[in-house]
Amino acid sequence: MPFYSDKVMDHFQHPRNVGEIKDADGIGEVGNPVCGDLMTFNIKVKDERLEDVKFKTFGCGAAIAVSSMVSEMAKGKTLDEAMQITNASVAKELGGLPPNKMHCSNLGADALHKAIEDYKSRQVKK
């Protein structure tokens, strides 16, 4: 049996929404390269909806696939809906992750939530 599911390999080999957004409305970053994974999410918000989501990830196959899947799940959703995405639901969408990857590589939803919180705190300041 291969180490990763077909879906993980698909997202790893053909990651969706890689990149940064020039004048992003929110940026969120989680992880730590010392542990092996670091994820940065950029979001563009219009009418309380995620108009665009882009990510950059330093990490293993699972970390890249998770980031890609999160970006796909989040795009077009309202901020409230996007906050409902959990690390567990991302792993489920990917057809599961190896047990030792559930903890460290599966941080994509956290990074997205941080980007949304960053957006909200910027709104307060305005």
Add this chain to the structure above:
Amino acid sequence: MHRIYLDNQSGTRLDARVLQLILPFFDQQYGNAQSMHTLGQQAKDAMEKARVQVADLIGARNEEMYFTATASEANNLAVKGIAQAYQAKGKHIIVSAIEHFSVLNCGKRLGQAGFDVTYLPVDKDGLISPEDLKKALRPDTTLVSIQLANSEIGTVQPIAELSVIAREKGVIFHTDAVYAAGFMDIDVNQLGVNALTLSGNQFYGPKGAAALFLKKGVRITPQTDGGVQEAGRRAGTENIPAIVGFGAACELVKKEMPQFLPEIIRLRDRLIKELPEKIEYVYLNGHPLKRTPHNANFSIEFIEGEAMMLFLDQEGIYVSSGSACANKALKLSHVLTAIDVDAAVGQGSLSLTLSKYNNDNCIDSLLEHLPPTVERLRQMSPLFAHFQKTGKRQVAGPGTDYKHQHEHEEQEEH
């Protein structure tokens, strides 16, 4: 699809001639070497022939060779067996910080049983300092175990120089030569060691047979109790097909090493020279000269090793990495940590190990596929984006917890 195997430290391809030799021992000469009948004696003769072949490879006597199933088992027998046998004399042993886990974890186990274990540090090239060994020796030290070569970074230790220091104090010296055997000339007398581990699977023999050389007169406590096999030092029915293959592999490699070694060295030197020409921010790990002929180990900055390995896997190129993600322990390899590789840089570790079955095509293919793989991963990497924008290696951004957890000083340009 082609298969390009550059992970030979994990085990080599079996030599086809060895395979032919061992097949009859499964279904024709299947006797138990301890049986007194003809089939049993045939098995015993084959095993004793193999014992001579293995002893010949390392300049030992056949009655000093003990077969085990794996190198891990031989290391366990050596480290725990010798420490236990001499515990009336003292309960202190010394091992290096970059040993294989089958030595390190024996140290841990002995530590739980009341032994004192010193872990010798290594320098940035992975070398043990003889001075450090001298200082670590105590009146109650009974055993020093230092590997001949490191499986990850290839660094070769000055074992002859180190063993003298132990011998002068009457301390037994064991070396794990698993990663050197078949790729370097080994002579137990020149090395001056009392015990040495080697394994046939590292040089074209089958899995399932390894050996411990134990100099006559060195006492050892068996770790497997049972029957009379291996002079009572390692009980259990002998794996005759694997042992026969191990012996044959030793004889072949001894004869043929002069022919294929220069080619392996040439290919390794191609990797060491050409890979950094094709990829920026690449650092060689291990000693530049004192390394095994078949090892090239790099840290490739801004990316992570498992992702690199997976992309190469898709191209039929098989390598390994010491990154945290590629490591079952989810920590950067203890070897890279010991040679003080920056914890973030070390995540891009790539280990390339050669055998006699590799050729220029393998190197060409790796050098063709690796640069675009690295480029692709760097385009995805927030560390690389940060470096390109600021020229700095440290990551800082909203919400990052990197700054707080990353205790190392920011790396200077290499």
